[in-house]
Amino acid sequence: MTEYEQLASEVRDLAAQRDAVILAHNYQRPEVQDVADFVGDSLGLSRQAAATDAAVIVFAGVHFMAETAKILAPDKRVIMPEKAAGCPMADMITPEKLIAWKAQFPGVPVVTYVNSSAEVKALTDICCTSANAPAVVRSLGAERVLFAPDRNLADWVAGQVPEVEIVAWQGFCPTHERITAGMVLEAIDAHREAEVMAHPECRPEVVALADAVLSTSQMLRRAVESPALEFIVVTECGLVHALEKAAPGKRFFQPAPEPVCPNMKLTTLAKVRDCLRDLTGEIVVAQDVRIAALAAVERMVAIG
Numbered sequence: 001m002t003e004y005e006q007l008a009s010e011v012r013d014l015a016a017q018r019d020a021v022i023l024a025h026n027y028q029r030p031e032v033q034d035v036a037d038f039v040g041d042s043l044g045l046s047r048q049a050a051a052t053d054a055a056v057i058v059f060a061g062v063h064f065m066a067e068t069a070k071i072l073a074p075d076k077r078v079i080m081p082e083k084a085a086g087c088p089m090a091d092m093i094t095p096e097k098l099i100a101w102k103a104q105f106p107g108v109p110v111v112t113y114v115n116s117s118a119e120v121k122a123l124t125d126i127c128c129t130s131a132n133a134p135a136v137v138r139s140l141g142a143e144r145v146l147f148a149p150d151r152n153l154a155d156w157v158a159g160q161v162p163e164v165e166i167v168a169w170q171g172f173c174p175t176h177e178r179i180t181a182g183m184v185l186e187a188i189d190a191h192r193e194a195e196v197m198a199h200p201e202c203r204p205e206v207v208a209l210a211d212a213v214l215s216t217s218q219m220l221r222r223a224v225e226s227p228a229l230e231f232i233v234v235t236e237c238g239l240v241h242a243l244e245k246a247a248p249g250k251r252f253f254q255p256a257p258e259p260v261c262p263n264m265k266l267t268t269l270a271k272v273r274d275c276l277r278d279l280t281g282e283i284v285v286a287q288d289v290r291i292a293a294l295a296a297v298e299r300m301v302a303i304g
């Protein structure tokens with residue numbers, strides 16, 4: 001047995017003893033994805049958290065994702081193998097900054113990307129993920145919306161929903177922001193037949209080069225359904241493992257240097273084992289914040 005096989009077997013035994021479900025984001029390390037019950041994008045994992053019968057949810061991802069699970073499943077114990085795994089984009093807007101911003105636009109509804117803290121969600125009308133942002137904005141029927149914190153996602157949504165004026169907070173994902181159009185053009189040059197899939201957190205000039213702009217799980221579906229045999233994957237490198245499993249025989253390339261989210265990589269298989277054994281890394285959300293954030297998250301989940 002390899003070290004990973006040994007650890008994976010300990011994790012599965014502990015998960016059974018603890019009545020735990022393991023949710024992992026598509027950017028997690030391959031061995032963490034492989035031990036999980038569900039691997040998915042932010043929206044898919046929120047749905048799994050809301051639907052699970054398990055007593056414990058182990059969230060292998062970043063803090064806002066585990067917090068969203070707790071918001072949707074307050075009676076479950078939600079634990080993170082590595083609580084320090086945050087999202088720098090989520091930290092780019094605070095409740096205080098949001099309150100001041102909203103005050104400049106009285107009556108304008110606020111859409112927040114799930115990549116935000118529970119306190120920020122609690123101050124907003126509706127959440128969205130990369131999988132449903134245009135539908136969420138359309139659902140409001142407003143002429144103008146405030147969109148936080150991702151300016152790149154906001155820019156892409158503005159193109160998809162031209163009838164709505166999007167006022168964007170100027171946050172961004174450092175991992176996606178580092179991907180330049182030049183890097184993507186080099187990959188296209190090297191793989192002329194490949195279909196280009198980009199995450200909407202990429203810069204507008206990178207998004208403009210893509211054949212399809214998709215959430216991570218939408219990329220997985222696209223890789224299976226598309227007749228293309230080669231793909232350029234313009235998002236975090238963890239997704240390539242999930243893609244290779246979902247579409248064996250197809251080939252996946254990335255812009256160089258490969259995009260890495262250091263926070264997503266903080267979770268290791270040993271930490272998954274330790275948190276299941278010790279029940280550490282529990283996520284707590286204050287009840288008043290949770291109720292207010294739940295309203296925004298539930299409105300989103302209802303849209304799909």
Ligand code: 13P
Pocket residue numbers: 026040041042043115129130131173201214215216217
């Ligand atoms: P997805 O919801 O597309 O998986 O994206 C989450 C994320 O943090 C992307 O950087």
Ligand code: SF4
Pocket residue numbers: 062086087088089090115173174175176201236261262263264
């Ligand atoms: Fe946050 Fe970017 Fe990492 Fe996603 S890839 S968790 S947006 S820092």
